[in-house]
Amino acid sequence: MTSQVTSAPPLAPHRRRAVLRQALVVGAATGLYGISFGALSVAAGLTFWQTMALSALLFSGGSQFAFVGVVAAGGAGSAAVATATLLGVRNGLYGLQMSGPLRVRGPRRLAAAQLTIDESTAVGVVQPEPSGRRLGFWATGAAVFVCWNLMTAVGAMVGDALGDTRRFGLDAMAAAAFLALLWPRLRGAEPWAVAVVAAAVAIVCVPALPPGLPVIAAAVVAVAVGTARAGRAERARRGTTA
Amino acid sequence: MNLWTAVLLASGLAYLTKLAGYLVPGGLLTGRATARALALLPVALLAALVGVQTVSAPGPSLVLDARLAGVAAAAVALLLRAPFLLVLVVAAGVAALTRAVGWAA
Numbered sequence: 001m002t003s004q005v006t007s008a009p010p011l012a013p014h015r016r017r018a019v020l021r022q023a024l025v026v027g028a029a030t031g032l033y034g035i036s037f038g039a040l041s042v043a044a045g046l047t048f049w050q051t052m053a054l055s056a057l058l059f060s061g062g063s064q065f066a067f068v069g070v071v072a073a074g075g076a077g078s079a080a081v082a083t084a085t086l087l088g089v090r091n092g093l094y095g096l097q098m099s100g101p102l103r104v105r106g107p108r109r110l111a112a113a114q115l116t117i118d119e120s121t122a123v124g125v126v127q128p129e130p131s132g133r134r135l136g137f138w139a140t141g142a143a144v145f146v147c148w149n150l151m152t153a154v155g156a157m158v159g160d161a162l163g164d165t166r167r168f169g170l171d172a173m174a175a176a177a178f179l180a181l182l183w184p185r186l187r188g189a190e191p192w193a194v195a196v197v198a199a200a201v202a203i204v205c206v207p208a209l210p211p212g213l214p215v216i217a218a219a220v221v222a223v224a225v226g227t228a229r230a231g232r233a234e235r236a237r238r239g240t241t242a
Numbered sequence: 243m244n245l246w247t248a249v250l251l252a253s254g255l256a257y258l259t260k261l262a263g264y265l266v267p268g269g270l271l272t273g274r275a276t277a278r279a280l281a282l283l284p285v286a287l288l289a290a291l292v293g294v295q296t297v298s299a300p301g302p303s304l305v306l307d308a309r310l311a312g313v314a315a316a317a318v319a320l321l322l323r324a325p326f327l328l329v330l331v332v333a334a335g336v337a338a339l340t341r342a343v344g345w346a347a
Contacts, residue, residue, distance in 0.1 A: 029325065029326070029327075032326070032327045033326050033327050033330065035327075036327070036330050045245075046245065046249070050245060050246060050249050053249050053250070053253065054249055054252075054253065057249075057250070057253035057254075057256075057257070058249075058252055058253040058256045058257075059256070060256055060260075062284065062288065063252070063256055065291075066287070066291055067248075067249075067252055069291055069294075069295055071245070071248075073294065073295075073298055073300075073302070074300055074302070076243065077243030077244065077245060077247065077248030077251075078243050078248070080248050080252065081243075081248050081251050081252045081255065083287065083291075084252045084255075084256065085252060085255045085256065085259065086283065086287055087283075087284060087287050087288075088255070088256045088259045088260070089259060089280060089283055089284075090280070090283070090284050091256070091259055091260045091263065092259045092260060092262045092263040093263060093280060094260075094263060095260050095261065095262065095263015095264045096263040096264075096266065097263075098263070098264075099263060099264045104264070109261075109264050110261070112264065113257065113260040113261040113263070113264055114257060114260065116260045116263065116264075166341070167338060167341065168334060168338050169308065169312055169333065169334035169335060169336070169337030169338035169339075169341070170334060171295075171309055171337070172296075172308065172309040172311075172312025172313060172316075172333045172334055172336070172337030173312070173330045173331075173333050173334040173337075174295050175291075175292055175295035175296040175309055175312070175313045175316075175333070176312060176313055176316035176329055176330050176332075176333030176334075177330055178288050178291040178292045178295060179288075179292045179313060179316050179317060179320065179329075180316065180320060180326050180329045180330065181288050182285065182288035182289055182292060183320045185284060185285050185288070186285070190282070191282065191285045194282050194285050194286050194289070195285050195286070195288075195289035196289070197286075198285070198286035198287070198289040198290040198293075199289040199290055199292060199293035200293070201290070202289075202290035202291075202293045202294050203293045203294065203297055203298075203304065206294060206297070206298045206302050206303070206304055207301070207302060207303050207304060209302075210302075211298070211302055214290065214294055214298075215287060215290040215291055215294055218286060218287075218289075218290035218293075219283060219286040219287045219290055222282065222285075222286035222289070222290070223279045223282050223283055223286050226278065226279065226282040226286070227275055227278060227279045227282070230274075230275065230278045231275060234274065
């Protein structure tokens with residue numbers, strides 16, 4: 001996997017094992033909640049193969065949960081696409097971060113792009129040495145891809161068999177999934193403020209806008225507020241009033 | 243939009259977003275305000291999704307039901323550092339129980 005880079009020293013065997021172990025643990029843990037995605041997706045009205053297409057092709061947990069969430073609420077396909085795409089913008093930033101350490105070209109770059117998600121980037125960037133960063137990214141991306149797709153299939157079949165999913169609280173599970181994805185990002189006052197504003201705006205908009213749009217409206221408002229606050233703080237530090 | 247069209251369109255856009263990170267020259271998105279807004283975007287979207295998924299009902303309208311109990315239980319589980327899957331199981335279990343005993347719809 002690192003043969004194309006001749007300048008970097010090879011990874012020591014014990015480091016190689018450590019990185020691979022980390023990748024497998026993250027892959028297995030992520031795969032487990034692929035079960036919940038599969039079940040929620042078929043409960044939202046997607047077919048088994050549409051559910052599988054999202055896991056294999058879209059392959060970004062948050063965006064996938066958002067997509068089926070909008071569909072479950074009766075939202076238009078375009079609203080589902082817009083919400084999923086906005087939530088996936090961070091993957092572009094991860095690509096920006098990983099393109100340096102990975103140094104990929106051609107087909108390998110196309111493969112790296114598909115595997116560029118929260119987990120592969122997180123395991124990749126924390127490794128101290130360049131060869132470790134590459135192995136961490138590729139191994140975690142591959143492990144998550146395999147586990148996530150297998151467990152999505154299991155979840156989709158289980159969800160199909162469940163029938164009335166509200167009886168099992170699957171609708172609450174959807175909201176909890178977003179809360180769990182949000183939780184690690186709530187460090188500091190600013191993310192909290194943005195989260196509270198976004199949730200409040202979205203809830204107020206629910207009766208007024210078609211399903212799917214309240215989330216997008218809330219995101220726009222919250223990011224604008226957050227950016228404006230940051231801009232004011234920055235100007236205050238510089239002592240200018242511009 | 244047909245559901246298959248939406249699935250494939252969302253997948254295509256997701257892939258192009260990922261690929262764009264490898265294609266744009268470094269330093270293009272490093273402006274302080276841009277970086278901050280992009281970092282806050284997932285926070286805003288996820289929080290909005292939590293709110294909408296917890297209290298929205300077909301109509302569309304707002305309703306307080308067993309989902310609220312489930313999400314509150316999930317928050318407690320997260321405070322106790324429970325792993326992702328356990329958080330979801332707790333949320334579903336509490337909501338299902340709340341419905342089973344008839345405390346909420």
